[in-house]
Amino acid sequence: MVNSEPSPAVARACAHWPACPDADAPDREAALPVATHPEQGWSLLCNGVVLFEDTGELLPDGRIIAPRRPTDARVAAQA
Numbered sequence: 303m304v305n306s307e308p309s310p311a312v313a314r315a316c317a318h319w320p321a322c323p324d325a326d327a328p329d330r331e332a333a334l335p336v337a338t339h340p341e342q343g344w345s346l347l348c349n350g351v352v353l354f355e356d357t358g359e360l361l362p363d364g365r366i367i368a369p370r371r372p373t374d375a376r377v378a379a380q381a
């Protein structure tokens with residue numbers, strides 16, 4: 303007998319190819335956006351990460367990643 307009920311894990315699985323990086327992956331920001339709210343300054347990525355336009359992130363487990371500003375990195379590289 304086959305159980306056709308979709309489990310929550312399957313329902314949340316990525317349907318993209320190549321598959322989006324996991325929320326714990328270093329390249330988590332490479333996941334495809336599934337909902338974008340530019341007027342509010344954030345996007346929901348396929349892996350459940352909320353990416354803010356200041357590069358801050360909110361992970362699915364509630365952790366917050368502080369913004370990393372590319373402009374600061376560029377200034378540091380030139381110094």
Ligand SMILES: [Zn+2]
Pocket residue numbers: 316317318321322333334348349
């Ligand atoms: Zn995906």
